[in-house]
Amino acid sequence: MTLEDFYFISQIVAALGIMASLVFVGVQLQMGRKQAEEDERVARGQVIQAIASEHRQHSVDLAAYPQIYHYFVGDADPKDMTDEEKAQFATFAYATLHMAQNMFFQHQRGLLDDRTYQSYIPMLAGFLSNRAAQRYWQERRGFFFDPDFVEMMDDRFAEARPLAQPIVEAENEEAPGK
DSSP states (O other): OOHHHHHHHHHHHHHHHHHHHHHHHHHHHHHHHHHHHHHHHHHHHHHHHHHHHHHHHHHHHHHTOHHHHHHHHSOOOGGGSOHHHHHHHHHHHHHHHHHHHHHHHHHHTTSSOHHHHHHHHHHHHHHTTSHHHHHHHHHHHHHHSOHHHHHHHHHHHHTTSOOOOOHHHHHHOOOTTO
């Protein structure tokens, strides 16, 4: 065997080594992609579970205050609430809207699928269809909530019904025709 033969054999071995390395890198990339997909699936599941748990706890808490429940499902006027009921309602409204904002952000980040996100919208629309919730939203939307969430809420729900006036303005309004 000549020196030239050894050179060609070494080149073949080197080429086989490079090909084996490329195959190994390809397998590692495939495994990494599968792991990333699994991690994303787990993260999505955790987000959905956390939202469901938060919603369940919110419902249980609301059930503990039946005097407030009718403000969530009816169209009662905030002027008819006692100071204690107003405080309770504000607490529950804050929790409801922050839960919606959390869902909005998780949906934007791709961690909450569209079907789950859209399933919550009718409940939120129902909540925002009553005067107490509309007033709460109008009074606090600019400083309690993210501007992107506010824009989505205003765009989505402004068409469904007119927004109520803030409580302060409603209490100071004169009756029509005066």
